[in-house]
Amino acid sequence: MPEPSRPSHPGPTRRRLLQGTAAVALTAAGGLAARGLFRPALAADTFQRLAPAPGTADIGGRTVQTWRFGDAVPGPLIRAAAGGTVWAQLLNGLPDPTTVHWHGVRLANAMDGAPITQTPTPPGGSFDYRFTVPDPGTYFYHSHYGMQLDRGVYGPLIVDDPHEPLAYDAEFVVVLDDWIDGTGTTPDAVLARLHAGTLNPPPMYSNALGGQAGHVVYPHHLVNGRTPAAPVTFTASPGQRARVRLINAASDTAYRVALGGHRLTVTHTDGFPVEHVTADTLIIGMGERYDVLVTLKSGVHPLVAEAEGKSARAFALVRTAPGTAPPATVTVPELSGDLLTLARLSADPSVDLPPRQPDQTVRLYLGSGPLGTTWSLTNTPVSPPAGQLRIPVTQGQRVRLTFTNATQIWHPVHLHGHTYQVGGAGTGPRKDTVITRPNETITVDLDADNPGEWMLHCHNLYHSELGMMATLGYGATPSVRTAPLQHTGH
Ligand SMILES: [Cu+2]
Known part of the structure; x- marks a missing residue:
């Protein structure tokens, strides 16, 4: 079983939760x-x-x-x-x-x-x-x-x-998704075309992730299951502080998120606290989560999630006063303002991994076959081994993983059952999903403290289904029943 809950020491920037009801x-x-x-x-x-x-x-x-x-x-x-x-x-x-x-x-x-x-x-x-x-x-x-x-x-x-060490008055849970199912095709049909090499190559719009934005042109982008045509409205009062919990449940789309007229105070990523940092906008990849605090102004504000590099958007409203809602096409200057970067994030000291040298370092490479018809996550930059890579670890080890992206598209790399620290102990944020851009190498450290067989994979669902996955397992051989990972063709 996992270790008991981590300590949650209120940091200097935190305040006790105010009494009240919700x-x-x-x-x-x-x-x-x-x-x-x-x-x-x-x-x-x-x-x-x-x-x-x-x-x-x-x-x-x-x-x-x-x-x-x-x-x-x-x-x-x-x-x-x-x-x-x-x-x-x-x-x-x-x-x-x-x-x-x-x-x-x-x-x-x-x-x-x-x-x-x-x-x-x-x-x-x-x-x-x-x-x-x-x-x-x-x-x-x-x-x-x-x-x-x-x-x-x-x-x-x-x-x-x-x-809870944060004080806030309202909470908005914001689930983002790219939507294609039931619009004349299905994700399985799109996957089959990608695998066959008959999907049109993705357009190379300018985007902050570098390279290609994604493979799939989605007809809709949703906030909490709603298109911009009939958006969700979150309500609060002027001056209230809202905690916005952003979840990217999409399969092939990163979103650039902003709230018109407001700056974001980033407090958590992937569930774990970071040292607070402010920004106008942030990019959230598939499988990532960000928590931000905003102090709400009076009015009806656009909450936008631009599909990064795809010229489309998800949209919702935050209403704190009567008035006309802005259209979904409204210009939101914050989207081109101060953009949060991974390098600006560091873990809250209460969740830093203890300082320690890695007992084991595993170098991993994100690769693709011809025309993106297959994808790989292997421990060698050339000639991927047959079958799925299994990374053996020993309980109690500090394990360092490096992800080198040798493709023309970004990948959000997700590990099950563990939360690694980007950059190593005492440096970057604790995360379970990290964006790796083309030609970039990301280093993460983790403590092997949760025995079992765990998937390590790209959270682009098309990539993972077409091979970009491995397992991290405790012991030289799997101690639990394992089965083939891929289920393409369903
Ligand atoms: Cu990927």
């Missing part, structure tokens, strides 16, 4: 918003029934046929307190097998919902996920089977800190 409201539009002085839910344990099934979803302006949890996209908000237990009962109503992965959570290996550590639950079958959530933060859950994530099989997961 009502977490699910708006009619499907948005997740809070009103009034915010106090996190402190129920230690939570139960949720998750019943993924085919059906329709109203994404704002159009209804699509898709696969999703419940009757809406995203799935239900699951909320627990750190140290508590999440019990989620999966009832598979899909025509394919499925699993539920708890992205970013340092949980017991058997509960990870990866198809390598559990037999995917067949159609009509059920599976009980029951695990402790040790670390507070912003997470999400999603199917880890085939292309189901890029349909709509995902939802937000918030782990509250019983000793």
